[in-house]
Amino acid sequence: MAHLPTCLDDFEKHAWKVLPPAHFGYYYSGADAETTLARNKAAYDRLLIRPKILVDVSRVTTETTILGQKISTPICVAPTAFQGMAHEDGEKATARACAFAKTVYCMATYSNTSIEDAYKAAQAASKDGDPMHWFQLYVETDRDGTKKLVQRAEKAGYKALVITVDRPRLGRRLADLRNAFKLPRHLTLANFIDPNFIDPNALNRTGAGAYAGGAIDASLSWSDIAWFKSITRLPILIKGVFRSDDARLAVEHGVDGIIVSNHGGRQLDGCPATVS
Amino acid sequence: MAHLPTCLDDFEKHAWKVLPPAHFGYYYSGADAETTLARNKAAYDRLLIRPKILVDVSRVTTETTILGQKISTPICVAPTAFQGMAHEDGEKATARACAFAKTVYCMATYSNTSIEDAYKAAQAASKDGDPMHWFQLYVETDRDGTKKLVQRAEKAGYKALVITVDRPRLGRRLADLRNAFKLPRHLTLANFIDPNFIDPNALNRTGAGAYAGGAIDASLSWSDIAWFKSITRLPILIKGVFRSDDARLAVEHGVDGIIVSNHGGRQLDGCPATVS
Amino acid sequence: MAHLPTCLDDFEKHAWKVLPPAHFGYYYSGADAETTLARNKAAYDRLLIRPKILVDVSRVTTETTILGQKISTPICVAPTAFQGMAHEDGEKATARACAFAKTVYCMATYSNTSIEDAYKAAQAASKDGDPMHWFQLYVETDRDGTKKLVQRAEKAGYKALVITVDRPRLGRRLADLRNAFKLPRHLTLANFIDPNFIDPNALNRTGAGAYAGGAIDASLSWSDIAWFKSITRLPILIKGVFRSDDARLAVEHGVDGIIVSNHGGRQLDGCPATVS
Amino acid sequence: MAHLPTCLDDFEKHAWKVLPPAHFGYYYSGADAETTLARNKAAYDRLLIRPKILVDVSRVTTETTILGQKISTPICVAPTAFQGMAHEDGEKATARACAFAKTVYCMATYSNTSIEDAYKAAQAASKDGDPMHWFQLYVETDRDGTKKLVQRAEKAGYKALVITVDRPRLGRRLADLRNAFKLPRHLTLANFIDPNFIDPNALNRTGAGAYAGGAIDASLSWSDIAWFKSITRLPILIKGVFRSDDARLAVEHGVDGIIVSNHGGRQLDGCPATVS
Secondary structure: OOOOOOOHHHHHHHHHHHOOHHHHHHHHOOOOOOHHHHHHHHHHHHOOOOOOOOOOOOOOOOOEEEOOEEEOOOOOEOOOOOHHHOOOOOHHHHHHHHHHHOOOEEEOOOOOOOHHHHHHHHHHHOOOOOOOOEEEEOOEOOHHHHHHHHHHHHHHOOOEEEEEOOOOOOOOOHHHHHOOOOOOOOOOOHHHOOHHHOOHHHHHHOOHHHHOOOOEOOOOOOOHHHHHHHHOOOOEEEEEEOOHHHHHHHHHOOOOEEEEOOHHHOOOOOOOOOOO | OOOOOOOHHHHHHHHHHHOOHHHHHHHHOOOOOOHHHHHHHHHHHHOOOOOOOOOOOOOOOOOEEEOOEEEOOOOOEOOOOOHHHOOOOOHHHHHHHHHHHOOOEEEOOOOOOOHHHHHHHHHHHOOOOOOOOEEEEOOEOOHHHHHHHHHHHHHHOOOOEEEEOOOOOOOOOHHHHHHOOOOOOOOOOHHHOOHHHOOHHHHHHOOHHHHOOOOEOOOOOOOHHHHHHHHOOOOEEEEEEOOHHHHHHHHHOOOOEEEEOOHHHOOOOOOOOOOO | OOOOOOOHHHHHHHHHHHOOHHHHHHHHOOOOOOHHHHHHHHHHHHOOOOOOOOOOOOOOOOOEEEOOEEEOOOOOEOOOOOHHHOOOOOHHHHHHHHHHHOOOEEEOOOOOOOHHHHHHHHHHHOOOOOOOOEEEEOOEOOHHHHHHHHHHHHHHOOOOEEEEOOOOOOOOOHHHHHOOOOOOOOOOOHHHOOHHHOOHHHHHHOOHHHHOOOOEOOOOOOOHHHHHHHHOOOOEEEEEEOOHHHHHHHHHOOOOEEEEOOHHHOOOOOOOOOOO | OOOOOOOHHHHHHHHHHHOOHHHHHHHHOOOOOOHHHHHHHHHHHHOOOOOOOOOOOOOOOOOEEEOOEEEOOOOOEOOOOOHHHOOOOOHHHHHHHHHHHOOOEEEOOOOOOOHHHHHHHHHHHOOOOOOOOEEEEOOEOOHHHHHHHHHHHHHHOOOOEEEEOOOOOOOOOHHHHHOOOOOOOOOOOHHHOOHHHOOHHHHHHOOHHHHOOOOEOOOOOHHHHHHHHHHOOOOEEEEEEOOHHHHHHHHHOOOOEEEEOOHHHOOOOOOOOOOO
16 A cells, blocks of 8 residues: 555555455445445435534543443444455454454354354453453344354353344345355354354355355244343344334334344345435 | 346446447437436436335245236336347247246337247247237338237237337437448348238338338327227237326226336437336 | 437537637637536436327427517527638528528627628528528627617618627636637628728727627616617517516516527526526 | 636646645645535535626626725635645735735634734735735634734734634544645744744644644633633634524624634535535
8 A cells, every 4th residue: 555544445445456356346345236335325425514613622532332331432343244354363353453442343143253252352352351242143044053143142241132134135246246256265154163063054054055145034023033032131133224113113022222224235225325 | 258147237238249339229229318218227226115124025926917917027028129139039039038937028019020920939938838928019000001910919819919109200319320220131020021911011111111110100199099999809008108197098098008118218308217 | 420410419529520629619618617508408408308198290390480480490599609610601501501491590790701691691591582580789888880780680681689688798718718719810700890881990809809898888788778679670689588587677678589598608607507 | 737727726737736746635635535525616516696687787896895894805815724835935925915906815823924924925015005814813722822823913913813613623634644744844833933932832833743733722612702802902703613503602702703614624524515
């Protein structure tokens, strides 16, 4: 790089230079014609800030709380899969950074680091050894395997369970189709091959099979929330909400929080922008 | 191609590479300044989808019915002329594909395959030998010839008659003017030279003459609907409606269905987008 | 040209190729940042046409009347100066074409052909020897010279007087400033050097001086309309109106017609588009 | 330059050619993603002018008054720092030009010319030796130094004090970060090293330190207006207002004028355009 990156666009340009095209494409692209991806960006540019003047701002802070936990900034890190393609430390690096910055890192089901390893890395980087990280869950047809994942996350120390609800089918990302994307050989779906939790079915799905999303449970519905509450004491959030009627249903079903999201424009192209 | 086509844009790019410019121009271009063509595309990008979450979608189908017939998807194939320029199988290939996919193919008057041959090809490709295809009709000043076309379509097995009503004059497509477009010598207006239905006037019009639209009847009006009902038992649809008052008139005149369309932006530039 | 021009854009591209940059710039450019020029074009693209279908259009005509005269099309030709830079026939060619097509040509004060010569050329090209052409007038501080121009136009046969009212100062056209535009030596302001109407003051203004607009009367106001009515029996139109209150004032002052125009975006940049 | 500059864009292009990239970047860029900078420009293009016609404009003037002083045009020159990077005369040249044109120049705190030198230069260029210039003030935590600056400006002859209120923190301008911008060695923060007003703390801040804005008082608030009124008889304006509630507060606190501004899009990206 000719100069240090100063903004997200700089990092993106750098990634474009140093990553293999198929990996950059996986991180970068949205579903189909990427109209939702474009809407997500454009919607931010339309937001207006109208600050008040002549207010004493010599002692201000961005500290806030989320689910009752104090965080240093209202910006948290959303779950993203396969971080091992960007750096050999993968999810551990992100988990450490968030722990150090005292904000929430949401660990993904499809990570190249195991639930336990990512949390331990975060503990080592945090000042109090108690990172406020969450675990993102893809619910599979194999409910027993799903239950094990949830209980591993709770045992490892995660503070909340984030259930993704906008992926009954995998979004059709043209870049991945064009690049015939598959996980590089040296990387694994670490949560499914942890030696302590061998799941032979899961092993078969490692790699392109898992990516194809065949194991995701398309029958997931509101009535399943009760089951999740029966298998974990963690607060439950659902991720992928953007209708007000669904937000009301979430309250009615005892969900502890919702994450408004269109999956970064990667799932259903044609959705409105998340920030709108 | 460096990779398999994944979306319509990919097919368009491929066509641009492999087709002669004049043929690509014929398929690609809209009328005049192509503002309507651009509007058609932009209007799709503005559509918003707001799906509900946590609904069991493990057993869903895109099956629906149209004119009482069951089709596998709500997407049908609109009539387009001169498909022989894209592939030697021409309209037969499209007819077969639609029959195989169990959806409607609307066969065009100005096809390079005859009404009968296209239907037979579709029958061979369908599971039940009964493709639910329709026939698109340009009404000519020679009403007797027009009547013969309609009755041939009915006899061949087509399930509906689609009368194009937005072409009293041919749209002025600049690409065709610039390319001095004419049908390649090896292709014919097959419906006008079928050996069983020789029409000497029609033969004279084969090629550029027919393209110029000189034979289209500009006096076509609502009162003609009754005549069409007297010459065929097929349900009658009109194609090229986009005003609500015209939709009401269609009902009053006993039309069985309307197709909202601005002719893909190829007829009157300045029209609103079809989907709006 | 690789192909015949099929639309205005094609002619513009052709002009760009064959004209000296300073001449193309004079014809092409708008005032200042050309926001009004861009608005004029964009406003046309936003217009929607919603035609009715199934109406007998076998006998239709674009014929209409303007100021009581029958014309073959509602499209007339606006006054543009210095047509001699585009072709050696200059205004005569345009006058002939409009006479032949039976529509109005509005002859400009700052033409390279005299009032009389342009009208005679039009007469020769028209079928009835009576072209329905109008004369566009820039009102100068020398009211006596202005009176002579008006009376010459009336005597020559012009059917209406079009007074430009949106040019108290000349628009600031950056292309002309950059090109240090001046009329080529072989061309003249023909209306000011006609041998029968020698005006020594006018002669001094021929060329760059006249272009600079120093002689235009910036004090022109509504009260002057009465004076024009006293010196000519021609109907009087004013060109450059785009406020409804000014349109009402025009009626009150006995003007026979108004031409809504922002001078093609060449005068005051920042005006709304003419068609809006 | 191939031709003389005819508009602001021409000057900008020229500057891009002749200035070192880091200096051009300092003048050119806005904060962060420059959405506010882009909005500022786009908002001007949306403004519509709808002039009345046929009004006598032979004797018109752009003269107006501001704070009771007569100026030749409603366009004044806003404060901009570090003008020495553009020309060796720096702020003196701008001060002279404004004095000659009889309009307001607002001299910046962070200038490369001292308060006194700029005013003397302006006096020499004005016809009456009394330029109506203003002084822009950044309020620092060192209130004693700030008081000295205000009193120097009043003594030098400035006609108003303009307090910047939208910079509790310096805007994050990516171009400056990428260029590692710092003031060239031969230039100084002239107001802080004037031999008559040596301020040892200020001296330490000369250069990059001052640019980093560490000395700006982030606790500045409405209650400080009273203090400014106690140390100067100059009228007080505040610059950086764009909320109507803040404008009302300004009146209540006895401010003599407000300058609506988003700092040219250089401070808080995301603000609305100044002209909206």
